[in-house]
Amino acid sequence: MKGSTRLFIVIISGILFTLAAFLSQCASDNGQKPDLRGEAYADETTCASCHKNISNSYIHTAHFKTSGPITGNNLPAKSRARNHSFIYNNDLKIIIETRKDGIYQTAWFKGKEVRSQKMDIAFGANEKAQTYGYWKGNRVYELPLSFFDTINDWGISPGFPSNVVYYDRAIVSHCFECHGSYLKKSFVQTGPLSVAEEFSKHSIIYGIDCQRCHGPAANHVQFHLENPTVKTARYITTYNSLNKQLKVNMCAVCHGGNDLKTEKSTFGYKPGDNLASFYDPNFGMTTEPDVHGNQATLLQRSKCYINSTNLTCTTCHDVHQQEKHDPVISSQKCLDCHKTKTHNFCKMAPQLGNAIAGKCIDCHMPAMPSRLISFKMSAQNQNSPYLLHTHQIAVYPEQTKQILSLINNIKKSD
Ligand code: HEC
Ligand code: HEC
Ligand code: HEC
Ligand code: HEC
Ligand code: HEC
Ligand code: HEC
Ligand code: HEC
Structure with missing residues (x-):
């Protein structure tokens, strides 16, 4: 040649x-397009071709929308208002300002601009609160102001000081593990004894996607594409094959409290895995579970959970649908197990009469302030509580009294 x-x-x-x-x-x-998580994962967009209804409804849920780059559209309407001032004190304020390239949180001290950062990433689907991150190189930091839907206004980010503006709290990969589906990170030495996490910007899969909960599904997709006549699920862990604890763990991986120290990334968790192996056994779990983010521990302390064979999170929640937040619908779930006929109905029923309908949650899963999270509003000194429904289903005498007086007031005014 x-x-x-x-x-x-x-x-x-x-x-x-x-x-x-x-x-x-x-x-x-x-x-199929490859998935950033590797070959075991299918192209997420294929799920819709066989699971159309679930896919269509799922995109409206808080899980799906729980994080994302800021486009303007995913911000609460009021938070987009131009030049909103948040007063810390006479000398200090932050202005939320819309500039050409985005929305900024700009700090002013004694009439001078001292710091300004663009809001790049939103955490929180806008159900209760949204907090913001900005990129600095390959690191993400949290911004001093968050938006609270319950008051429809800005507040100081939970845990942030109220007398100085603070822009340097790092957002760690663990936030993304619960609020996202994937992220590639690396560690850089920042001092003789310190390291910082850096993220690869283009490796982030925002929001919680199907495979974040169900695990890698490439083989499942491949099999069903090749065998369209098979109607039973293959190469994917089915929910019904899991015991009660493992079913709850599918949720506890993110709803088991965020005060635990992880030993390995929970991105690798898939249904059926032993959850404990992801955590440092000598860390956390010492404090009382909080109503924020720890529904799993609280539910597992309830007699309803302990004494029934099949009560799990999905008894009351359909995670493929947007939550309705309707106490009447929620109370209906209680009636599946608690009826006069089966002699385990509410002892207060005779006293309450018709007023009991739709009120089971108010008395037995009351909204309670989080111990971990509270926030400060503009020009106010007091902390405002952040309320969540406890998942420890029980008898709460204090709340019962409040609800009873509410019911009696309504009766009187009738
Ligand atoms: C080519 C068709 C096809 C594609 C694509 C597909 N699936 Fe499936 N899947 C099925 C069939 C068939 C079943 C069994 C019937 C059913 O449960 O709907 C199933 C069942 C499931 C189940 C049920 C497990 C249980 O608890 O019963 C899950 C979870 C699932 N698929 C997830 C996914 C995810 C995630 C994707 C995308 C990455 C996906 N599927 C893509 C065909 C498909
Ligand atoms: C990958 C982490 C993750 C997993 C797994 C997970 N969740 Fe969540 N969940 C979240 C986050 C984060 C939020 C807060 C969403 C928001 O408002 O931004 C949330 C919110 C919720 C909400 C409130 C939704 C609303 O509209 O107010 C419910 C209910 C819920 N999860 C139930 C479940 C159940 C049930 C499971 C298990 C089947 C589960 N979650 C699994 C992370 C997770
Ligand atoms: C927050 C966790 C979570 C996410 C995200 C999630 N699922 Fe599910 N999925 C579940 C749970 C839990 C069940 C079991 C529900 C039950 O049987 O009560 C389930 C059941 C299923 C089933 C079988 C039962 C049924 O309703 O047909 C399919 C199919 C399925 N999921 C597909 C998907 C697809 C497709 C997506 C993404 C669009 C998705 N899931 C997202 C937790 C999740
Ligand atoms: C172990 C999982 C976990 C970790 C880690 C975690 N979160 Fe969350 N986060 C949740 C869950 C679950 C909820 C919903 C809580 C609830 O309603 O009880 C939530 C709620 C929120 C909300 C309010 C959203 C809403 O509308 O309810 C914001 C904002 C938020 N988290 C930001 C963050 C940030 C920022 C970090 C990192 C500093 C972080 N989270 C770390 C699980 C986690
Ligand atoms: C899957 C069935 C199931 C569901 C759904 C359920 N429970 Fe229960 N619940 C039980 C069982 C079983 C017990 C224990 C009864 C016993 O020990 O005799 C119980 C106990 C209780 C108790 C007594 C608690 C205590 O500490 O003494 C209350 C109150 C209660 N349930 C309220 C509710 C409410 C309110 C709801 C709806 C939000 C609900 N339950 C949903 C099965 C269920
Ligand atoms: C017996 C019914 C029941 C069970 C079981 C249950 N929940 Fe809930 N959950 C509720 C009710 C009722 C609310 C308040 C609903 C509302 O505001 O619409 C709620 C609210 C939530 C919220 C939003 C936070 C809040 O306080 O508004 C999250 C997150 C959540 N549940 C997660 C879970 C997880 C995770 C599990 C399993 C460990 C679970 N739930 C089991 C009934 C239940
Ligand atoms: C006004 C508050 C209030 C409301 C509303 C309420 N309960 Fe109760 N419930 C109580 C109190 C207080 C007790 C304890 C009474 C006692 O032991 O004498 C109780 C007891 C119970 C018990 C335990 C019964 C037993 O065998 O010991 C169950 C189960 C229960 N409630 C279910 C429900 C359900 C389901 C609903 C909604 C249909 C509901 N409750 C609405 C206050 C309330």
């Missing part, structure tokens, strides 16, 4: 090889 022909073949095969490698990155042989 002549030298030039050999060179030609080498060049052509080089080009073909590169092209093949390039194409295999864009789409695998079944036309």
Whole structure:
């Protein structure tokens, strides 16, 4: 073979090889896009082709929307108001300002601008609260003001000081583990004894997607594409194959409290895994579970959970649907197990009469202030409580008294 022909073949095969490698990155042989999490994961967009109803309803849930880059559209309407001032004290304020390239939190001290950062990432689906992160190199930091839907206004981010503005609280990968589906991180040495986490911006999968809960599904998709007549689920852990504890763990991986120290990333958790192996056994779990973010521990302390065979989170929540937040619908779930007929109905029923309908939650899962989270409003000194429904279903005498007087007042005014 002549030298030039050999060179030609080498060049052509080089080009073909590169092209093949390039194409295999864009789409695998079944036309699917690769997933950032690796080969075990299917292209998320394929789920919709076989699970259309679930996919269509799921995109409206708080899980799906729980984090994302800020586009303006995912911000609460009022938070987009131009040049809103938040007063810390006579000298100090933050202005939320809309500039050409985005929305900024700008701090002013004694009439001078001292710091300004763009809101890049939103955490929180806008159900109760939203907090914001900004990029600095490959790190993310939390901004001093958050938006609280319950008051429809800005407040100081939970845990932030109320006398100085603070822009330097790092948002760690653990936030993304519960508020997102994937992130590639690395550690950089920042001092002789300290390291910081850095993130690869383009590796982030925002929001909670199907495979975050159900685990990697590439084989499942492959099998069902090739075997369209098979109607039972293959190569995916089915919910009904799990015991009660493992079912709850599917939720507890994020709803088991965020004060635990993880030993390995919970992004790797899939249904059926032993959850304890993700945590440092000598850390956390010492404090009382909080109503914020620890529904799993509280529910598991309830007699309803302990003494029934099949009560799990999905008894009351359909995670593929947007929550209705309707106490009447919620109370209906209690009646599946508690009826006069089965002699385990509410002892207060005779006294309450018709007034009991739709009020089970008010007395037995009352809204309580979080111990971990509270917030400060503009120009106010007091902390405002952050209320959540306790998942320890029980008898609460104090709340009962309040609800009773409420009911009696309504009766009187009738
Ligand atoms: C080619 C069709 C097909 C595709 C694509 C597909 N599935 Fe499925 N899947 C099925 C079939 C068939 C079943 C069994 C019937 C059912 O439960 O709907 C099933 C069942 C399931 C189940 C039920 C497990 C249980 O508890 O019963 C889950 C979870 C699931 N799929 C997740 C996914 C996810 C996540 C994706 C996308 C990554 C996906 N599927 C893509 C066909 C498909
Ligand atoms: C990957 C982490 C993760 C998993 C797994 C998870 N959740 Fe959540 N969940 C969250 C986060 C984060 C929020 C807060 C969403 C928001 O408002 O931004 C949330 C919110 C909720 C809400 C309130 C929704 C609303 O509209 O107010 C319910 C109810 C809930 N989760 C139930 C469940 C149940 C049941 C499971 C298990 C089947 C589960 N979650 C699994 C992270 C998770
Ligand atoms: C927050 C966790 C979570 C997310 C996110 C999630 N699922 Fe589920 N999924 C569950 C749980 C829990 C069950 C079992 C529900 C039950 O049987 O009560 C389930 C059941 C299913 C089933 C079988 C039962 C049924 O209703 O047909 C399918 C199929 C399914 N999921 C597909 C999906 C798809 C597709 C997505 C994304 C669009 C998705 N899931 C997102 C937790 C989740
Ligand atoms: C162990 C999981 C976990 C970790 C870690 C975590 N969160 Fe959450 N977060 C949740 C859950 C679950 C909720 C919903 C809580 C509830 O309603 O009880 C939530 C709620 C929120 C909300 C309010 C959203 C709403 O509308 O209810 C914001 C904002 C938020 N988290 C931001 C953060 C930030 C920022 C970090 C990191 C500093 C973080 N979270 C770390 C699980 C977690
Ligand atoms: C899956 C069935 C189931 C569901 C759903 C359920 N419970 Fe229960 N509940 C039980 C069982 C079982 C017990 C224990 C009864 C016993 O020990 O005799 C119980 C006990 C209780 C108790 C007594 C608690 C105590 O500490 O003494 C109250 C109050 C209660 N349930 C209220 C509710 C309310 C309110 C709801 C709805 C939010 C609810 N339950 C939903 C099964 C259930
Ligand atoms: C017996 C019924 C029941 C069970 C079981 C249950 N929840 Fe709830 N959950 C409720 C009710 C009622 C609310 C308040 C609903 C509302 O505001 O619409 C609620 C609210 C929530 C919220 C929003 C926070 C709040 O306080 O408004 C989260 C998050 C949540 N549940 C997660 C879970 C998780 C995770 C599990 C399993 C460990 C679970 N729930 C089991 C009834 C239940
Ligand atoms: C005004 C508050 C209030 C409301 C509303 C209420 N309960 Fe109760 N419930 C109580 C109190 C207080 C007790 C304890 C009474 C006692 O032991 O004498 C109780 C007891 C119970 C018990 C335990 C019964 C037993 O066998 O010991 C159950 C189960 C229960 N309630 C379920 C419900 C359900 C379901 C609803 C909604 C249909 C409901 N409750 C509405 C206050 C309330």
